[in-house]
Amino acid sequence: MLTWERTQHHGTTSILEKLVGLPFQKIAHKVTTIDTQPSLPGANAIVIAVTGQVLIDEETRPQQFMQVFQLVEDNGFFIFNDIFNLNYA
Amino acid sequence: MLTWERTQHHGTTSILEKLVGLPFQKIAHKVTTIDTQPSLPGANAIVIAVTGQVLIDEETRPQQFMQVFQLVEDNGFFIFNDIFNLNYA
Numbered sequence: 001m002l003t004w005e006r007t008q009h010h011g012t013t014s015i016l017e018k019l020v021g022l023p024f025q026k027i028a029h030k031v032t033t034i035d036t037q038p039s040l041p042g043a044n045a046i047v048i049a050v051t052g053q054v055l056i057d058e059e060t061r062p063q064q065f066m067q068v069f070q071l072v073e074d075n076g077f078f079i080f081n082d083i084f085n086l087n088y089a
Numbered sequence: 090m091l092t093w094e095r096t097q098h099h100g101t102t103s104i105l106e107k108l109v110g111l112p113f114q115k116i117a118h119k120v121t122t123i124d125t126q127p128s129l130p131g132a133n134a135i136v137i138a139v140t141g142q143v144l145i146d147e148e149t150r151p152q153q154f155m156q157v158f159q160l161v162e163d164n165g166f167f168i169f170n171d172i173f174n175l176n177y178a
Contacts, residue, residue: 003124003138032177035092037170039159043129047136049092049157049172064176066155068138070128081126083138087153087176088121 003083015082028055030062044073045080054086063087092172104171117144119151133162134169143175152176 002009002018009015031052039045048069053062063086070081091098091107098104120141128134137158142151152175159170 001126003126006122006124008126033095033174035095035172035174037090037092037097037172040129040132040134040161040169043132045129047157047159047170047172049155049174051155051174051176064153066138066140066174066176068136068157070136070159072129080129081136083124083126083136085122085124085138085140085155087140087155 001081005085024056026057029053029065030055039070046071090170094174113145115146118142118154119144128159135160 002015004018007018009018029052031050033049033051035049037047039047048071050067050069052065054065055062065084065086067085068081068083069079071077072080091104093107096107098107118141120139122138122140124138126136128136137160139156139158141154143154144151154173154175156174157170157172158168160166161169
């Protein structure tokens with residue numbers, strides 16, 4: 001599942017539609033922190049919290065963001081949870 | 090597990106020591122966003138991402154924060170994962 005700035009998208013098709021439809025042409029990420037923790041016992045999964053800055057298209061003022069993932073192992077890792085938020089002052 | 094500004098604390102004793110030892114007397118939270126997603130199938134758990142501002146002691150300039158939880162149901166919900174970060178510009 002992807003939560004992108006308040007809106008939830010379930011499943012591959014819906015998530016791809018959202019990502020392909022984002023209204024900017026380019027984006028630069030500068031990651032400030034990455035923290036990981038093991039998820040539930042026996043789950044072969046990890047919880048990851050990322051903070052940093054994004055610079056969208058030709059903007060010169062970076063915006064703070066946070067993103068949370070849960071990755072699950074199943075013949076390689078895949079993204080099970082994904083929450084992205086800009087942090088407004 | 091608690092990750093507080095880069096440092097990890099495992100288990101109730103270590104987490105309580107960290108929280109009791111925090112070097113401020115009071116803190117005010119203003120929550121801006123709360124996003125939740127169901128965690129792994131069959132786990133009875135939820136992933137929660139929070140953003141907002143904190144005001145520490147007598148400071149007048151709020152700081153941005155993000156916090157991630159995973160809550161697990163086991164005769165009520167308890168906090169399994171907790172990651173707290175201030176977001177510096």
